[in-house]
Amino acid sequence: MTDKELMLRAISAREYAYAPYSGFRVGAALLAKNGAVYTGCNVENASYTPTNCAERTAVFKAVSEGIKEFEKIAIVGGMGEDIADFCAPCGVCRQVLAEFCDPNFPIILGTPDNLSVLTLAQLLPHSFGKADLHE
Numbered sequence: 311m312t313d314k315e316l317m318l319r320a321i322s323a324r325e326y327a328y329a330p331y332s333g334f335r336v337g338a339a340l341l342a343k344n345g346a347v348y349t350g351c352n353v354e355n356a357s358y359t360p361t362n363c364a365e366r367t368a369v370f371k372a373v374s375e376g377i378k379e380f381e382k383i384a385i386v387g388g389m390g391e392d393i394a395d396f397c398a399p400c401g402v403c404r405q406v407l408a409e410f411c412d413p414n415f416p417i418i419l420g421t422p423d424n425l426s427v428l429t430l431a432q433l434l435p436h437s438f439g440k441a442d443l444h445e
């Protein structure tokens with residue numbers, strides 16, 4: 311699957327965003343190494359802090375089905391119907407991706423006609439991870 315195709319899946323997933331409080335709607339599409347695509351949207355809550363980001367929705371859907379090896383992820387977001395030129399993942403989502411993905415894991419951002427591909431290490435340098443918990 312091309313980067314653009316994966317981003318189009320993220321745009322479709324964004325249709326389901328539940329964002330009545332911020333109005334900022336995010337979609338993510340996570341390609342697993344087995345070829346399956348796990349999509350996610352943000353899911354907000356009246357109590358605010360239980361809100362789950364689109365990226366984590368996608369990762370948790372996959373992991374909860376036993377899938378933990380991933381190829382790449384595409385992320386799109388923006389206010390209302392607009393898709394922003396660039397929507398980077400929040401720090402918590404970067405940390406969740408780092409639990410399962412290599413430093414060179416590609417993160418596809420931007421818009422279908424103007425993609426940027428950054429690695430996880432570029433977005434989360436000097437990260438804390440499972441290796442730190444071993445002697």
Ligand code: THU
Nearest residue numbers: 332334336352363364398399400
């Ligand atoms: N959001 C995401 O879904 N992913 C991110 O990486 C950044 C933020 C959502 C959370 C919240 O519903 C809205 O965008 C505004 O922060």
